[in-house]
Amino acid sequence: MRCLYCNGVMLEEIGWTDLFFKRVEDPFCDVCRAELIRLEGPGCTVCSRGMETEGICSDCNSWAEDPVFQDALISNHSIYAYNPALKELIKRLKYNGDYALAGCFRKELTDLLKPFKKEAILTPVPVSADRLKERGFNQTEALLECAGIKYEHLLLRRNGEAAQAKKLKRDRHRGENPFAAIRALDGEPVVLIDDLYTTGTTIRRAAQVLKESGAGEIRSITIGR
Numbered sequence: 441m442r443c444l445y446c447n448g449v450m451l452e453e454i455g456w457t458d459l460f461f462k463r464v465e466d467p468f469c470d471v472c473r474a475e476l477i478r479l480e481g482p483g484c485t486v487c488s489r490g491m492e493t494e495g496i497c498s499d500c501n502s503w504a505e506d507p508v509f510q511d512a513l514i515s516n517h518s519i520y521a522y523n524p525a526l527k528e529l530i531k532r533l534k535y536n537g538d539y540a541l542a543g544c545f546r547k548e549l550t551d552l553l554k555p556f557k558k559e560a561i562l563t564p565v566p567v568s569a570d571r572l573k574e575r576g577f578n579q580t581e582a583l584l585e586c587a588g589i590k591y592e593h594l595l596l597r598r599n600g601e602a603a604q605a606k607k608l609k610r611d612r613h614r615g616e617n618p619f620a621a622i623r624a625l626d627g628e629p630v631v632l633i634d635d636l637y638t639t640g641t642t643i644r645r646a647a648q649v650l651k652e653s654g655a656g657e658i659r660s661i662t663i664g665r
């Protein structure tokens with residue numbers, strides 16, 4: 441058994457108990473696993489940003505005052521800090537097409553999505569047709585598939601973003617919303633899943649379109665923040 445991240449052999453120093461009760465679930469060796477930092481301390485109750493004390497961060501306060509996006513997203517929960525280790529991991533999954541890595545957040549996603557499974561529709565943030573062609577798969581769908589989590593991928597479609605719009609993506613109103621609804625909803629809560637929460641613009645744009653098509657409460661879960 442080799443670590444999916446560093447390719448180091450993991451069998452040598454562990455006993456049978458480890459093998460059956462811990463290691464089988466974890467495709468990373470202890471050294472690599474320790475590089476991933478859980479967002480567990482106090483933080484923004486809306487977006488998971490780490491803060492000195494619990495509260496609502498300045499970004500989320502601005503979103504709350506934004507007439508277009510204020511009701512779009514109830515909250516975002518991110519699992520890990522977007523540090524160099526996570527950056528590299530997501531790069532390998534997303535751009536190098538290392539599909540095996542998609543299984544590495546199985547446990548985290550299963551635990552986090554469990555409370556929503558019955559009532560909410562779980563759906564990955566879609567990638568555009570061009571990206572899909574380029575990468576061969578949607579990394580978020582891959583994460584969910586490897587975790588054996590049932591999801592719906594026919595809620596949203598994503599159009600390609602013009603290069604100009606991409607440059608200005610920090611500006612939440614610049615550029616058109618790249619998402620479009622595929623079907624109408626009837627008040628069902630939705631959980632959007634994505635690999636990263638960066639400025640929160642992408643997720644809120646997706647949430648806003650879902651809201652307009654009739655979704656109930658919308659939350660999001662991302663691997664990194």
Ligand SMILES: [Zn+2]
Nearest residue numbers: 443446469472
């Ligand atoms: Zn390793």
Ligand SMILES: [Zn+2]
Nearest residue numbers: 484487497500
């Ligand atoms: Zn926040």
